[in-house]
Amino acid sequence: MITSMEKTKTAKKSTTKEWSAWLFVAPHLIIFAIFFLIPVVFGIYISFTDWDLFNAPTFVGLDNYKELFFNVDSTFYTQLRTGLTNTFIFVLCAVPFCIIVPLLLAAALNTKPFLSKVFQSIFYMPSLFAISAIVIIWTLVFNVNYGPINSIFNTSTPWTGTQPYAWIALVVVTVWWTIGGNMIIYQAALNGIPKDYYEAADIDGATAVQKFFKITLPSIRGQILYTVVMTTIAQFNVYGQPLMLTGGGPNNSTRVLLMYIQQNAFGSGQSIAGIASAMAVILGVCIMIVSAIQFKFLRVKR
Numbered sequence: 001m002i003t004s005m006e007k008t009k010t011a012k013k014s015t016t017k018e019w020s021a022w023l024f025v026a027p028h029l030i031i032f033a034i035f036f037l038i039p040v041v042f043g044i045y046i047s048f049t050d051w052d053l054f055n056a057p058t059f060v061g062l063d064n065y066k067e068l069f070f071n072v073d074s075t076f077y078t079q080l081r082t083g084l085t086n087t088f089i090f091v092l093c094a095v096p097f098c099i100i101v102p103l104l105l106a107a108a109l110n111t112k113p114f115l116s117k118v119f120q121s122i123f124y125m126p127s128l129f130a131i132s133a134i135v136i137i138w139t140l141v142f143n144v145n146y147g148p149i150n151s152i153f154n155t156s157t158p159w160t161g162t163q164p165y166a167w168i169a170l171v172v173v174t175v176w177w178t179i180g181g182n183m184i185i186y187q188a189a190l191n192g193i194p195k196d197y198y199e200a201a202d203i204d205g206a207t208a209v210q211k212f213f214k215i216t217l218p219s220i221r222g223q224i225l226y227t228v229v230m231t232t233i234a235q236f237n238v239y240g241q242p243l244m245l246t247g248g249g250p251n252n253s254t255r256v257l258l259m260y261i262q263q264n265a266f267g268s269g270q271s272i273a274g275i276a277s278a279m280a281v282i283l284g285v286c287i288m289i290v291s292a293i294q295f296k297f298l299r300v301k302r
Helices: 004-046 063-069 075-109 116-128 131-141 148-153 165-191 195-203 208-219 221-236 240-246 257-266 273-298
Strands: none
Touching: 004 273, 063 075, 063 273, 075 116, 075 165, 075 221, 075 257, 075 273, 116 165, 131 165, 131 240, 165 221, 165 240, 195 208, 208 221, 221 273, 257 273
């Protein structure tokens, strides 16, 4: 029989463990609330107001969303359509390369070629640089007059000044800058695949291509889903590359939605934070919808 004293001691130990767990979790929860939860809630609220960042917000209900979706004569209506279109174009162009290129590099490095560790460091190094440094490097590379690309191919292509070259330049810069993170994830996943699978495939006479599609890809499907979703979210939030490399040009063809959000919220003249917040909410909803679709079609089936 358990005495009442023993029950009390057990209850105290349980309470102590719970408090210990909360103490470990608390710093993360506090940081999450301060830097994510509170700004998100506040941003959603501001999207229903008219606010200039200085005076008290005035609640206007759905007026900002009506302006963005239905007022075809409004500048903000045009900005939303242009910004969303350009953002989706960038996502559709960049995400496949940001997934496929790191996967192929990881598969190649997984064969342990000569100097594999050196190449791994080289491929990962760009991800350690700030976007400003990345853009400075590639601005020189794409320079019309003395850039190495035009010099090698003996052309005078204005890579950042005309289409479709501006999109190509943005995608190349983004892929070069971001491949390191996904490559490391894929390398870790590939190292976790049992070697018995490949040995059995060799006995059956499977080719390298067959082993890649029948063993490698299915075995790391969970990691692929993670990188696809996270990479898509990251590319939806593209800002630095078009801002500093193309300036949103030519003719606003690479001006993404975040550039319009920043312009309306913090640009020259009077701030229109309500409209900017409504744009941000719409972008967030688009990200959630796309992520849900990706989970629907790429989730790992047990």
